Amino acid sequence: MHLSRTRRPGAASALALALLTTALAGCQGGGATSSPGSTEPSTSAGSRAHVLAVKIDNVGPARPQTGLDKADIIYVEQVEAGLSRILAAYSSRLPPVVGPVRSARETDLELLSQFDRPTLAFSGAQTKLLPAIAAAPLDPLPPEKAPDAYFRSSDRAAPHNLYLRPGRTPHATTGVNAAEDIGLRFAPAPPGGRPVADRTxxxxxxxxxxxxxxxxxxxxxxxxxxxxxxPEGAGLGAADVVVQYVTVRPSLYQDRWGSTSPYTETVGSGSAVVLRDGKEYDVRWSRPAAGSTTAFTTRGGKRMTFARGPVWIVFAQK
Structure with missing residues (x-):
């Protein structure tokens, strides 16, 4: 992976074993408790975010996606054939519709273990990966578990036409921002930073x-x-962008065409670049274990602060 900018002048098997030995069995049940439409963020103290994570398609026929503008965090990861896929985390508000929904990957299990038993909506997965998903500390929500929550759109061809109605799922949001829940702090920008016009x-x-x-x-x-x-034509924007340099290696699994799925390692440490307020900041990221959250710190050892709004975290090969 390569990254460019323009300035203005001036382990899979170990993870599977850990998931199988530490995860809680079963999934949450019950009727739908969240209503269609956006849920405004809660200001109540002491509650944890209850995250709805949705695996979203990101090839040309899947665009424009629905509901991305309501996500608290948007993770971008590499999948087969060098393409990308999105994992969107919702908690402070739920859109009426999200999609197109696509299949889960092994990377998602480690990434989502930062949250407190999130719900994962996905269209399916490679057969050998299903036991690891069932054992993971999350509530899997494929279409067969909530058939009334999913629908196929008639204006696109399969497999790019499967959508989720969050209000018809068993997921109940607490209204707490998912980014704050895992330790990201919304506060004034730290000193320093370099003016930058764009990043690719x-x-x-x-x-x-x-x-x-x-x-x-x-x-x-x-x-x-x-x-x-x-879909209404408004541009997608991010308050903050984190380009997180990680190791991307082959996983134990393949897609239906025999291509090996990439695995993005999100436990460990390394460098990252944070974009906020027209500047870029060199930071370090650290996540000691799968059950830990990811900390971003400046070169001076202070916690990186973020502007309030959607946070995009893009995993780039280091």
Missing amino acids: VRYPAARFTFTWSAEQRQWLVSMDGAPART
Whole structure:
């Protein structure tokens, strides 16, 4: 993976074993408790976020995606053939519809163990991966478990037309922001930083560009050279972008065509770049264990602070 910028002047098997030995069995049941439409963030103290994570398609026929603008965190990871896929985490508000929904990957299990037993909505998974998903500390929600929550759109061809209605799922949100729940702090920017106009992250067969808009006070998102938009035509934006340098290696699993799925290691430590308020900051990331959250610290050892709004975390090969 390659990353460029333009300035203004001036372990799989071990993870599976850990999941199988430490996870709680079973899934949450019960009727739907969240209502369709957006849920406004809660200001109540002491409650944990109850995260709904949705695996979202990100190839040309899947765009524009629905509901990305309501996510607290958007994770971008590499999948087969050098393409990318999105894992969107919702907690402070739930959109009426999210999608297109696609299949889960082994990377998702380690990544989501930062949260307190999240719900994972996905269209399916490689057969050999299903036992690890069932054993993971999350509540899996494929279509067969909540058939009334999923539907196929008639304006797109399968497999890019499966959508989720969060209000019809057993998931109940607490309204707590998922980013704050795992330790990201919304506060004024730290001193320093370098002015930057844009950043591009390149995968073998995909790329993302984040361009600062002083007028809109956000980073405008482009995918594969085209502006990312909502179905209504509004541009997608991020308050913060984290380019997190990680190890991407082959996993134990393959897709239906025999291609080995990449595995993104999110436990460990390394470097990252945080984009906020038209500047870039060099930081370090650290996550000692799968059950730990990821900490981002400045070169001076202080916690990195973030602007309030959607946080995009893009995993780039170090």
